[in-house]
Amino acid sequence: MSEQPEGDQPVTTDNGDGTQTVHATAVLQAAAATGNEEENG
Amino acid sequence: MAAIVQAQANQILTATLAIGGSNTVGATSPVKVKLTTTAPSNVTAGTELSATGYTAGGTAITFATASGGSTSGPTGSAISWTNSGGTAWTGIVGLEIWDTAGTPIRWWYGTWSGQPIVIAAGNTFSVSTSAITVTAT
Numbered sequence: 001m002s003e004q005p006e007g008d009q010p011v012t013t014d015n016g017d018g019t020q021t022v023h024a025t026a027v028l029q030a031a032a033a034t035g036n037e038e039e040n041g
Numbered sequence: 042m043a044a045i046v047q048a049q050a051n052q053i054l055t056a057t058l059a060i061g062g063s064n065t066v067g068a069t070s071p072v073k074v075k076l077t078t079t080a081p082s083n084v085t086a087g088t089e090l091s092a093t094g095y096t097a098g099g100t101a102i103t104f105a106t107a108s109g110g111s112t113s114g115p116t117g118s119a120i121s122w123t124n125s126g127g128t129a130w131t132g133i134v135g136l137e138i139w140d141t142a143g144t145p146i147r148w149w150y151g152t153w154s155g156q157p158i159v160i161a162a163g164n165t166f167s168v169s170t171s172a173i174t175v176t177a178t
Contacts, residue, residue, distance in 0.1 A: 009155035021121070021165040022158060023172065026136055028151040030053070030177040 047110050053177050054107035057148045058114070059140065061106070068140035068148055073099035074120065074168070077135040078157075081150035087135045093126030099139060105171070110178030113171040121167035124160045132157035133166060136173070149175060 011023045054060065056067025076095060077087025089097065100122075104114035124130050134156045138149040160166045 010153065010158055015165070019163045019165065020161070021167050022160060023167050023169050024133070024153045024155075024158060025169075025172045026151045026153050026174070028136075028138075028149045028173065028175045030175075 047178065051107040051110060051177075054104070054110075054112050054175060058104040058107075058112065058138065058175065060104050060112065068146065069142040070140070071101040071103065072138050072140050072148065073145075074102045074115075074173070075099035075137045075139060076122070076133050076166070077137060078132050079134055080152055081135045081137050081147075083150070086147055087137060087150070090130065090133060092124065092130050094124045095122045095130075099137075101141075102138070102168075102173075104173075104175065107177075111174060111176040113174045115168060115170060115173070117170065119167050119169045119172075121165050123165040124162050127162055129162060130160040130166070133160065134158075138175075 010025065013021050013023065015021055059068045059070035059072050062070050076090040078090055079088045081087035091097065100120050102115045102120060103117065104112045105116050133153060135150060135152045137147055139145045139147050158166065
């Protein structure tokens with residue numbers, strides 16, 4: 001499970017009535033394949 | 042390197058997100074998505090948003106059939122909350138997926154892209170179809 005990159009901004013659209021909608025996205029990743037995990041033992 | 046057999050990854054996603062309805066093990070359907078104002082961690086829940094227009098406890102969400110160790114939601118239609126109060130929501134940071142057991146269980150967590158996200162009074166925070174990707178590989 002990982003955090004998102006800060007630079008990836010959500011898209012905002014105008015609703016035409018003076019309000020806006022922010023469209024959020026997220027990625028939940030259970031395990032990052034970094035290759036740097038410590039070995040148990 | 043952390044890795045998981047793809048077939049087992051799909052089984053975990055199916056169980057913990059209640060894909061396709063109730064499961065004999067894993068998350069109690071439906072699962073809900075909560076908004077948080079702090080970053081959740083693997084051991085500590087975030088602080089849930091408390092604001093006018095947000096439904097405390099979150100909103101039910103469904104996920105697509107897992108494939109390739111990944112799934113996404115919501116399915117069907119977007120989930121949204123409109124700030125109907127008089128002041129901005131100053132920082133939506135994270136999200137959490139909880140089930141609806143008698144004592145709800147937190148299964149997944151993460152942060153929104155570009156967080157913290159500010160929602161001015163009258164504006165809407167929306168999670169479009171498939172805007173949340175969950176990956177177990």
